[in-house]
Amino acid sequence: MINRALAPDLQAIDEITLQHPEQLTFANGLKVFIFPAEEQELIKAEFVFRNVFEGSENPVANVALGNLLKEGTSKHSSAKIAEEIDYYGAYLVPEYSFDHNALTLYTLGKHLPSVLPMMHEVLTDAIFPERELNTYVRNNKQSLQISMEKSDFLARRKFYHELFPETRYGISLTQQSLDSLDRDRVMALYQKQIQPSNAYLFLSGKVTAADLALFRQYFEAQWLNQIAIDGASFPILPSFEPGLSLINKTEALQSAIRIGKRSIQRAHPDYPALQFVNTILGGYFGSRLMSNIREEKGYTYSIGSAIANLNHAGFFTIATEVGVEYTENTLTEIKKEMDTLQQELVSEQELELVRNYMLGSMLGSLESVFSHVDKFKSVYFSGLTLDYYAYYTDVIKTIDAEQVRNIAQQYLGYEEMAKIIVGKQG
Amino acid sequence: MISFEKFVLDNGLKVLVHEDPLSPMACVNILYDVGARDEQEDKTGFAHLFEHLMFSGSLHIPSYDQALQRVGGENNAFTSNDITNYYITLPANNLETAFWLESDRMLSLAFHEQGLEVQRSVVIEEFKQRYLNQPYGDVWLKLRPMAYKVHPYRWATIGKEIRHIEEATLADVKAFFAKYYVPSNAIMVVAGNVELEQVKALANKWFGDIPSGEKPLRALPAEPQQQEERRESCYANVPVDSLYMAFHTVDRLHPDYQVADLITDVLSRGSSSRLYRSLVKEQHLFSEVNAYMMGSIDSNLLIVEGKPSEGVSLAEGEQAIWKELERMKNELLSDYELNKVKNKIESTMVFAELSILDKAMNLAYYELLGDAHSYNQEVNRYQQVQTADIQRVAQDIFRKENSSSLFYHKQETLSHD
Incomplete structure (x- = not known):
């Protein structure tokens, strides 16, 4: 009979071994980090952009920027962009955080050549059509209304404001700030924030030499910096009162x-x-x-x-x-x-x-x-x-x-x- | 593609092993073939409450969590209307601890009143947090009993009402354990940095002497074919109206299941999908809209739900949705559109193989459905669907007399001046 009261011996837990990326800098200043892996036929390409704040610390335009990237270029409509990405079973996911906007592509390796041109277009030629901006504002005002009925949402919002009052970390979206968005403001932010000198590309999965060449083709040769960004701005945090x-x-x-x-x-x-x-x-x-x-x-x-x-x-x-x-x-x-x-x-x-x-x-x-x-x-x-x-x-x-x-x-x-x-x- | 081996212990416990030497971790997933559908009508929410009690100590081990955390492991569990599933991930060299823990609580729990009392309270708070103190949180408490009149899917996993949880007794707990938590009613999957022979030895050592018990027979009443359209309205303190439509459709093993699933993908998967394009982006009638399968083992529901934009009534919203559903019935979709949703299935299945825990859960679930090998054929089943199948199944599903619609209204503040 086994003694069930006795726990099996504890074995020492191994330390982690981390993968160091191969680092490159493209001629346009884009910093590239490559993490190769052989197991699955997948590629993840994540572009991360530092949030740019100018004049105001209110993040409403930064939040909108990421969400609206895929909503139209000078060549293709929002519908066409969505269609192209979906058809190849890929995902193109914008993500906003306090400090960054990211746009991430997940795709099977075999479809990379088919989806990469659209990703390039979105990052270099987005036009933020008025109609799409209006839809974004209308829908987000409605989902904000619903969130405002959730106690944990209200608590989190109040919490950030207590800690980081009128800064990028403390200011939340409101109906008014959403209403105040206009196309020129988002476009101006796009031109400053979404450019190679402000970007990092994290490339992982089964990335072949041919795949890397594609990234070079689209995101080195065909991607230029537009406008110099002033030195990074910092939020000024007032003293905190518990x-x-x-x-x-x-x-x-x-x-x-x-x-x-x-x-x-x-x-x-x-x-x-x-x-x-x-x-x-x-x-x-x-x-x-x-x-x-x-x-x-x-x-x-x-x-x-x-x-x-x-x-x-x-x-x-x-x-x-x-x-x-x-x-x-x-x-x-x-x-x-x-x-x-x-x-x-x-x-x-x-x-x-x-x-x-x-x-x-x-x-x-x-x-x-x-x-x-x-x-x-x-x-x-x-x-x-x-x-x-x-x-x-x-x-x-x-x-x-x-x-x-x-x-x-x-x-x-x-x-x-x-x-x-x-x-x-x- | 997930490779695996399977063996069965003398007491009926099924064990599946998936070796993934690239991971430093192992995971042990145990699925018990019991869910909210197995509850009595007057004791709902019990399978889920019981899941909580599985962490309150077993015969020889007073604290499950501490013993696991001490070897670097983590665990959790979930209960659905169909199953109760427990999982551990831990550094692979401590695998035996998982066997020790799981076998002891399969052998016997340490039943005590105090544990039950606390977990009743925790589950009541969970009930409030998820279902009562959230806008629209009670939708499933209303929609399930509209769509199901006979089958126990008519109540949610959390239970019909808080009272059922308050009234659970230790005698109920013991009886439930004795009936459902037996080796012959469980499927164990061990995945990660493990070897088949090692798992065989450990399984025999720790689970081999647990009495087999009898696999409980399930004889649930079939939900009769719905004959009449069902419509209900409710009013609540929410800021925006919301619409929920539930349609009966086939069970999980029916050959048309994948067809119905693809129909929901055509309707609402991704930002190029029909409902999103037409109703949100083009006509601006909805701020959000979604269609999905419940994924139940027995007769399923296909759900379409959405929140109309400001100034659009629920009636207008409903009409616009029906127009799209009628289109699925009346027009054959293109090969292009069908390929698009199939391609999404293919890539999603590849992503699901990144994590050993996801692989283990999938193997356990498909084994419950009949055969874990069928997981590896799932993509093929989707690939075989033809455009005519989509139209045929859409015609069968999207009928008024097959629908239950819940109109969730915001409460208007009275102002008649």
Whole structure:
């Protein structure tokens, strides 16, 4: 008979081996990073553009820019562009983030020659037809109306505004700002932002020499810089005042809660240690917040915390939705967990558990070549190299209970946090 | 193409092994052949509540999660109307821990009142978060019972109402476990950096002595053919009207399933699709519109849903959708358009093979449907569909007397001055 009470021996978790890209710079200044992989007949080509802000920090035009890229060129209509991409089973996906606009092509390798010309056209010759802009504005105003009925959306929006008031990270879309969009503004932004000197191309998958030659043909020889961009602009962040904000919703069954503050960025030497402490607090299913507030008290379906890195700031956040009758108790319990981290030493057992969980999770995050690209981008846009991950692993493996407490004391004081409640205070 | 080997333990547990030596990880996916369709009408939401209890400790292991996280693993699970599926990913050299954990909870849970009480509360909060405290969150609570009158698909996985979850007892839990959580009712897939012989040895060691139990027989009432058009309106505190249309169509194993699926692709997959082009981009009648299959194992629903633009009534929206549906019935689509949606299927299937977890889940699901090999033939089944099939099946599906339409109105604030 096997002894089921006895766990199988723990085997040491391997460290990750990361793929270093081949780096090129095209003659037009486009920086290219190639991650070859043989397994699948797929190619992913991701163009990333730094967001350009001029005059205003309001991101409404930057958000619109990415969404409208595919909506018409001087040669082809929105319908024709969509048709060409869909026909070859490809995906052309715009993505907006606080610091970047990206346009990503996913395609089977065999169809690359068929879809690449359209991608080139979209990046070099978009015209943003008035009619398409109007459709975009109308539809987004409607979906914004719906989002504004969602408590977690309101809480997140308020949270960003508390942390980063009138900056690109703190200003949200509104009906008014959508209405204010006009074609000239989007076009002007396009001409500045979507050009090779402001772009990065991450190319991954089964990229052959012939494929690379195609990219050179379209995105080196046939893509010129138009307008010089003034030096990068920075958001100016005012000093931060912690406090409680309540948005009352009388009919709510649950309160959405957000708690957090501005924090350090990835390039800061404490970043991996803070990630470790965050994991203990709310970064995985077995975290203290989950164990206490979900698994012991049953106040919520889910609660979690995270630290996030932006180009010009970082932040820490806790998010949950709890039954309105548990709002007050949830805040009390969150405070208790944060205080405990600052006052008491973590047990060896919990340290080992979190350490292994994070190492395993790092290993598991490298699912395909596409994940190697993501790992690279994270450090690259923080001004770091892949060596960061060796440092990260070293910190995770060696951090001790004293250091955990120090980090908690330094970065995770409950009183220093913004607290947002959407729903009822309880 | 996913390669795999299969063996069956003496107690009836089916095991499939997919070796992928390029991954440093392994994953263990266990599918239990039980879902919300197996619940009693007065105890709905139970299969899903039970899934939560599977994490509250088993006979020899007080904390499932901790034991897994300690070896660098992660896990989750989901319940649908058809199945309950549990999965672990962990560093491959710690594979045995997954076998230890999964076999112990298949052998027996540690039933205790406190665990049940907490999970009842967690699931009630999930009910509120997903279904009650969201705009349009209750759509499925309304639409399912319109479309299904007899089949247990008439309730959602979360359950009909919170009361059913509140009333669940420990006796219910024990009975459910004894009936459904037996080796002969499970399919295990082990994928990643593993070897067949290693998995055989581990499976025998950890699962071999679990009593077989009896595979429960399923005898669900078939949903009778719908004879009359069904229409309902509801009013809620939402900012925008919304329209939902449900059409009955074939079960998952019917040869026309792929045809119906391609019909939804022609209608709404990608920004070149018909509904999006015509209703959103050209006529500006909708801000969003979508068509999709529920993908159920038993008799399916094909759903068309959309939110009309400001100033467009639900009635006008409905009419515009019907015009497109009539076009599917009356005009043969071109080979070009059919090839387009087939090409999308082909590339999507290749993308689905990037992750060992996706591969493991797909193998388990197709094995449940009858044979995991059929996963590898799925692309062919789509390739064989002809334009005439599309028209034939569209004519069968898009009939008023086969439809249930829910008109979800925003509540007008009263102002009659």
